[in-house]
Amino acid sequence: MKKVLVFVLMAMFALAGTARAETLKLLTWKGYAPQQVIDAFEKETGIKVEVTFSNNEEMIAKLRATRGAGFDLAQPSQDRISSVQEKYNLYQPMDYAKIDAKLFIPSMLDAVKKNTLVGGKSYAAPFCWGTSGLVVNSDKAAGADSWKALIDPTYKGRVSYRLKRPTLIAMGFALGYDPFALYKDPKAYKEMLDKIADTLIAAKPIVKNYWANGDSLIESMRSGEVFVAMAWDAGGWKLNADNKAIDFKAPKEGALGWIDTFAIPAKAENVAAAYKWINFIMKPENAGYFSSQEKCATASPDALKYTDKAVAANFARSFPQATIDNIKWYPPVPAQLESMEGKVLDKIKAAE
């Protein structure tokens, strides 16, 4: 019995010892915390980084389950913060004095502050941005330049998209609506959703499958099974590096622009480490390295100097100034729209 007791006590001390080493628990997207940056961060600050990969919906669900505990820093998209903050109180206000404003593009920082404003306080700072648009195999589908290509019978069986809210928004633009303007008017938004549902159900023979993860989409584009897809710009550029015929194309209705952010969960244990991480990864050399790795632009003004030339060329090729001006940035989503959209998505998937 004594031996057992001694063993238990020793085990407890051992555990206590490991718990003392400082950690930063990061809840983020795949690829947002490159190993090299993590290693450099650990070396500089001595803080261990534990990364959990997720997406917008699961981030919210995870934080909601624990009422904002379990993670020190999360990286949701800017449009998905204010409504869940109002309803579930998942995050704590960002202390902008603790982040180095020089490391951010001022207009982007201001936009995110404005879009995450709840009760007079802002909750996030920008990290990176990108767009959803078309990825087109121009050998097989040279003419695809609009969201309408996704429902075009010419490409029957050669189209792929996700069955998620961005697709609904894109279809809204394709059908001539302005979904973002309808955010304020749930009734008109519902009418638009019904129209979109009819369109997408009628277009079911045209779509090959609803892709669920980026790697599988890249595989079906690369193997020539899919000619036109709705996807993120970075995915298109990854394909372009192997096959020049495939590239990202902003549709003429305007690509959909998102900004992923830094937000600190309400019950974060190590807030100081969270700010350290923000200021560390936003340094131009780290942000630039991230851009080269993930082919994704950041909110750092000087990162492009440290980005691979080939990756910087992607931005220049796909985003001439007129295209950038035409990007439709997601405004904050009002809460009740998401359950409406969920129902419509179920209806589309269930239809034969």
Next chain:
Amino acid sequence: MPRSRLVFWLFFAPVLLWLLLLIVLPHLDLLTMSFRGENDYGEMGWTLQNYRNFFTEPVYWLTFVRTALYALITTFITFLLAMPVAFYISKLARSRVRGALMILLLLPFWVSELVRVYGWMILLRESGVLNFVMLKLGLIDKPVEMLYNDAAMIMGLVYTSMLFMIVPLVSVMESLDDSLIEAAHDLGAGKIAIWRTIILPHCKPGITSGAIVVFMLALGNYLTPNLMGGKNSLWFTEQIYNQFIASFNWNQGSAFGFLLLALSSLIIWAGLKLTGQRLGEVAS
């Protein structure tokens, strides 16, 4: 015997705590959640609306009917395939071969379901292995898409649940005395009569327990329908996931969860009644 009882509780306490804290309490939380909902003014209150939605919205109950039907088909196909395999392993194979065969059956389960499903996808896809071979052999002149349809999905489900049918069947068949079959044969019974009057009745408990496990596994599966099923394959579990994750409607999601539990129990109860069995017999 106070000492032995103390030891019993000492060993039992972790299990009890585990069950209570990680299984019973969360389920109770979900159950209360399923009876709560927002009224028109956005205030939370007690309501049956979440359950009513299931019956009034055709999308929801039709999805459940579809899921249950496909799970039944899967169970039946699995049974048809497992029966001869189990018979071969328990009766015909030599004992050394028998061990090897069981290991062959178990082998695929050493990797996760996700890996197995991706394996099937690599085989079946339009630019996949099977198409490549058939093109090279000249059997077809244009690649055929074999993924993303109901047949592929059912095949995937059957594949992932084979083992859970074969194992109980092998164990009941091993207890079947060979001399019964021999006697029937000597007395002039045909193959069909032997199967119908001797082997099947003897295997009934094994068939039932295998069928229950396979049915529940197929009904509760999420990965296979989602990845192999394609664009028309809304599975009921996916609907629960969507309610929790995409719509943030945990109340509706937990109501669906409990409906799945209740309705699948009902189906199993009906199945037992129809075949005139009791759960106690099957479990023993």
